[in-house]
Amino acid sequence: MNRQPQSKPQALVADQAPLRAKPSNYPPEVVAMLQSVLAGREKRPLGDLFGLTNFGVNLTTLAPGAASSIRHAHSxxxxxxxxxxxxxxxxxxxGRSVLSPGMCAGFKAGSGNAHQLVNESPDPVMVLEVGDRTDGDTATYPEADxxxxxxxGQWLFFRKNGEAF
Known part of the structure; x- marks a missing residue:
């Protein structure tokens, strides 16, 4: 019996998974404004590698000075x-809280509590991110237009006045 090669891995070492092909989902104009913050961020889309569609899992590495995202809240x-x-x-x-290895945090949908991680330390940070992929979800960004x-299955971005990027 011939077996077809599997297109999805059964298991892998997370920090050796390929980096996300597109460094950011944000519009190019936003990426250009935030280049210094987003430049030190690397995402490895672990859930995608296994064909997961109901939720996403990323292993994200933040270099010193980098942020996980723009501060945001999901509906x-x-x-x-x-x-x-x-x-x-x-x-x-x-406010601000310094986290350490083994700590975790959760952000309830619809709470309006905007959040982000920032690496203010001299060493790299590695964080596992898990979120669902609810169609129709909206994200608000208090400090950005x-x-x-x-x-x-994809993010569309607009200015606060409704104008598309």
């Missing part, structure tokens, strides 16, 4: 993070 998507290594600063509406909407 319909729960998010969860687990600190693998390093000491990132969690920035939320409540940006709104996001999950539609048909």
């Amino acid at each position: 319909m998507q729960d998010e969860f993070i687990y600190i693998v290594s390093g000491t990132p600063t969690l920035v939320t509406d409540e 940006l709104l996001g909407r999950q539609q048909g």
Whole structure:
């Protein structure tokens, strides 16, 4: 019996998975404005490698000075993070907290509590990110002229006045 090669791995070493092909989902104009913050961020889309479609899993590495994202809140998507290594600063509406390996945090959909991780330390940070992929989810960004909407498996971005990028 001939067996076809598997297109999806059964298992892999997470920090050796390929990097996401596109460094950011943000529009090019936003990436250009935030180049210094996003330049030190690497995402490895682990869930995609296994064909997962209901939720995403990323292993994200942040170089010193880099951020996980623009501070944001989701309307319909729960998010969860687990600190693998390093000491990132969690920035939320409540303030700033330094996290350490083994710590985790969750962000309930619809809470309006905008969040991001920033690496203010001299060492790299590695974090496991998990979030669902609810169609129709919106993301708000308090410090940026940006709104996001999950539609048909991809993010669409607009200015706060509704103008598309």
